[in-house]
Amino acid sequence: MKDKTLILGRGYIGTRLQEELNCEISDKKIYSYKDIEAQLKKFKPKTIINCIGNVGRNVDECEKDLDKTLIANTFVPIILAEASLRNNIKFIHISTGCIYHYDYAKDTPIDENKEPDFFELFYSRAKIYSDLALGLLPKKYPVLIIRIRIPLDNRPHPRNLLNKLLNYKKVIDIPNSVTYIPDFINALKHLIKINAKGIYNVVNKGSLIYQELMEIYRKYVPDFKYEVIDFKKLNQIRTNLLLSTKKLENTGFKVRDIHEVLEECVKEYLKY
DSSP states (O other), X not given: OTTTEEEEOOSHHHHHHHHXXXXXXXXXXXXXXXXXXXXXXHHOOSEEEEOOOOOOSSHHHHHHOHHHHHIIIIIHHHHHHHHHHHTTOEEEEEEESOOOOOOTTTXXXXXXXXXXXXXXXXXXXXXXXXXXXXXXXXXXXOEEEEEEOSEEOSSXXXXXXXXXXXXXXXXXSSOBOOEEXXXXXXXXXXXHHTTOOEEEEOOOBSOXXXXXXXXXXXXXXXXXXXXXEOHHXXXXXXXXXXXXXXXXXXXXXXXXXXXHHHHHHHHHHTTO
């Protein structure tokens, strides 16, 4: 994909994708249409993958810097989409599934057609603004929106769920959809190959209770100790939910259950 695909954003996801796709990457700050125009002239891409975003160390930090969050998570994706449309470039936006309320007692995994409804966190609102705008474009233009959740990786990184849990040594007791990064990369390659457009949830099947991951880790590091805590007692505003993988599976991509990858993930992680 070299010389054809340009990744914007040299953060965690952008760097991981660049390594796997062997394409160009830019960490240029985008504040205006002129900024992205300069990048298009420099790299001449046929596809742009937007990995620019402000997540902070956690979503609470996004509440402290509203301007940075709004620019990175709302304005930049829209600017990049417009530049892509004007220059006949395929646009891929890496987004999030953390934009919904979820009732575990009655809800089924959320599909891509449900309208976002989680407005309590500014991070989620900023993502909703851009998703709603971009979500209209695939009807006419080559725009692909990938929604991931809670990245779990087989190598250390501060944003890796495994890193976070090992540092916190406390885990909540509620199931969530999780994106295993090696599988996300393969899914993205597949969606690019079939020239997919529209919105896709890219998570692993099933749900993960973090204690399950910690127990796999303890198989290899028996001395590790952690505590399970009641999420409700934290008194924090967070999105906990399950996303449907049916749309992705209907493209012919085999989506692995999250429990299939845990052993592989931990064993690889411990090699670093």
